[in-house]
Amino acid sequence: MAIDPSPGTPEEWTATVVGHHRLRHDLAVIRLIGEFVPFTAGQSVEVRVPQQPEVRRRLSPALPPSLDGKLEFHVRTVPGGWLSGTLVADTQMGDEWRISAPAGLFRVDPAGDEVVMIAGGTGLAPMRSQILELARVPEPPRTYLFVGGHSPRDLYAADMLSLLAEQLPWLTVVPVVQSVTDPGWVDEWYERSRVDIGFAPEDLFQGTLAEVIGSHGAFAAHQVLVCGSPAMVHATVNRLLETGTPAERIQFEGLQ
Incomplete structure (x- = not known):
């Protein structure tokens, strides 16, 4: 809207x-x-x-x-x-x-090509907003959400995203972590908020978002959006361009 x-x-x-x-x-x-x-x-x-x-x-x-x-x-x-x-x-x-x-400049055409969203950390927020907006139209475009963190517990919205993917048949969520094991130190807030719903270990893709995105080749016929830390955005956009995604297909924003 x-x-x-x-x-x-x-x-x-x-x-x-x-x-x-x-x-x-x-x-x-x-x-x-x-x-x-x-x-x-x-x-x-x-x-x-x-x-x-x-x-x-x-x-x-x-x-x-x-x-x-x-x-x-x-x-x-x-x-x-x-x-x-x-x-x-x-x-x-x-x-x-x-x-x-x-x-801001993020725009998804609900009547346009398939969508690739790439979110690092709280870069998920504007992506979720747009996914819920797409859910309001009769036939949303197929949407792939790559969401990344350093380790599994950095995927703070795993439960919400798992449920959302079940509810929206046109949405595919791809969880990406640099390490498949969590750090050894205890995060009390994570322990307090733990739930049984989330990504199974076998669902995780290992690597940086730039590496995992690059392994998929060019997104030449997609609407591509990237949001996260400035370093993550820089690396990911460069990888997209290197693998053949046209610059005019990419929208990006670094978090402050």
């Missing part, structure tokens, strides 16, 4: 935190409800929070726009980041956020 703010639309909207789910030591899923924000699935928005009201940070909603004002953000701590650590550790129920400045 592409939305263009009309004249007189406010430049800032408010939303209240109704859920703060710490899934990893460095990652949280934050849910809010409030005023309708006129963004487009795949875009990012600027947020201000009460803990550091003078700091602005861009985040990508993990839900498409909804008239009931529901928002969801996936936030990972960025070393040296001004705000990410605060959002992960200190967000409280009832916090009022200020949302503004929808922006």
Whole structure:
């Protein structure tokens, strides 16, 4: 659903935190409800929070726009980041956020070619938003979601993605890890949030996202979207180009 703010639309909207789910030591899923924000699935928005009201940070909603004002953000701590650590550790129920400045270039044509989405870490958020948007059309294009992490427990949304792939016959999820075993140290937040639904060890592809994507050859007739850390995006886009995917077929965005 592409939305263009009309004249007189406010430049800032408010939303209240109704859920703060710490899934990893460095990652949280934050849910809010409030005023309708006129963004487009795949875009990012600027947020201000009460803990550091003078700091602005861009985040990508993990839900498409909804008239009931529901928002969801996936936030990972960025070393040296001004705000990410605060959002992960200190967000409280009832916090009022200020949302503004929808922006971004990700666009999926629901009547177009097959889609390849490549998400590193919380780069999953704008991909999920667009998948749920595609689910609203009668005949979505076949969509392949490659989602990557360093180890299996970095795939923080494995349960949600497994269920989503079962519900949407046109969606294939490809989990990618650099190591098939988790680190030896205990992440208490991971242990608290563990569930039985997720990816089986035999479902995992080992390597970086760039390596696994490169092994599939050119995506010359696909809509290709890439989102993740700047290093992951750089490596993956370069690999896509090296293996013959046309540059005009690739949309990409690095996380701040």
